[in-house]
Amino acid sequence: MLEVIGLVKKYGKQNAVNDISFSLQGGEVVGLLGPNGAGKSTTMKCIVGLLRKTAGEIYIGGxxxxxxxxxxxxSYIPETPSVYDLLTVQEHxxxxxxxxxxxxxKQKAEELFEYYDLNDKxxxxGRDLSKGxxxxxxxxxxxLPDPQLLFFxxxxxxxxxxxxxxxKKIFKDLKAQGKTILVSTHLIDSVESIADRIMIMKDGNIVGNDTLENLKRQMVEAGYSLEDLFLELTKDE
Structure with missing residues (x-):
């Protein structure tokens, strides 16, 4: 569903994303973890076309x-939500x-409004809405468009x-429908219960990429938690 090959994004001489490659299969929920500044958002913005990549190839659905x-x-849900100031929620x-x-x-919109307590909004x-x-x-x-691939x-x-x-429940429902989800976050507990696979970024590189089951088994055998692994892989040298 998603294939990223040799993605590089430079700002001047600085590499924000350093020649990374990965793929997502249909029905997979993948957590893209890393500390602030690791390159997660830059990677996602390059994939969806909001940033122009320096090098590499990206394919979605072939x-x-x-x-x-x-x-x-x-569909793409950015970290900082952007809405139209002069459109109502319904008009969005x-x-x-x-x-x-x-x-x-309209029926699907009503269901989503109910789910997110937006009926009275x-x-x-848009300009009168809180960030939440x-x-x-x-x-x-x-x-609403029922996409096959979602970037959060x-x-x-x-x-x-x-x-x-x-x-989180929607993530599970989407996975059951065979949708593919990439979730970028620095909060492990927000994806630990839903992700099939974890990719960990540090300084523009992918330093870990494995199934949640394998990572947990490795950590239990070593006496660590998944959070311990995350901190170990992303610690300063």
Missing amino acids: HDHLSVAAKRYF MQFIAQAYAVPDW KDKL MRQKVSICCAL DEPMIGLDPKAIRNT
Whole structure:
């Protein structure tokens, strides 16, 4: 579903992402972990086309990641939610539905509003929403077109406990439907219960990439927790 080959992103002479390669299969939930500044968000923005990569190749569903065909496959939920100031919450959903030609979108929108406690916010303008509410709207807009691949960049930041629980449940539901999810975060507990595989980034490099079961088994045998492994792999030399 996603193939990244030799991705490099430079800012001047500094490598933010240093020649990384990985792939995601259909139905996989993968956690992209790393401390702040590790290159997680840069990697994700290069994949979705918000940043121009310096080198490498990226394919989504077998198509070049910048093609219209590729963009039909995925939705992206950024770390800092961006909404339209002068559209209401309801109008955001209508806009996405029309852009992606989503049939019978109103019923699905109502279900998402109910799930994220947005029913009483449907007529509020984007500029009047709190950061947490913007994040909820961003997630609802991403889910409405029923994408095959979803990119979540620090999805839990700004959400209340109920919304965090519901988002984790949505991850599990999407996985059961065969969707592919890449979740970027520096909070291990936000993906530990849902991820099939963990990729750990440090200084623009992938320093760990294995299934959650293998990582946990290795850690239990060594007497460590997954958090211990994360801190060990990302510690300063």
